[in-house]
Amino acid sequence: MKNFYDRIIARVKRIPEGKVATYGQIAVMEGSPRSARAVGWALHQMNPALARQVPWWRVINREGRISTTCQEHTGAEQAAILKKEEIQVEYRDGNYYVDLKRYLWRGDFSSS
DNA sequence: CTTATGACTTTCA
């Protein structure tokens, strides 16, 4: 792990099943609250083989919406995986939303 | 070093 790329991948791999994380949240975890774009960029250009071991589908935007522009992985595709993860996905106006209050990953923070 | 792109976020009207 030297570049943000590997760091983001490692972080996403730590997301527990049935939970989701936002780009901004991961960015904050890495120490750069403004690097949310870099996070999305990393997942966008990462190798497909790596995508198999990295739950990138658990990473969504701040609104809990799937803004995937990837034609290879549409919101429907992602939503299907999330549903398989026992995560409730809400379909609204052509976009898929996830209840962050319920599925947002808290990280390793031992907050009370 | 400069320019361009991106699966983001926040703010203003």
Add this chain to the structure above:
DNA sequence: CTGAAAGCCATAA
């Protein structure tokens, strides 16, 4: 509430 614009970070060329 909806739409548009700017900001910020990292990487590629």
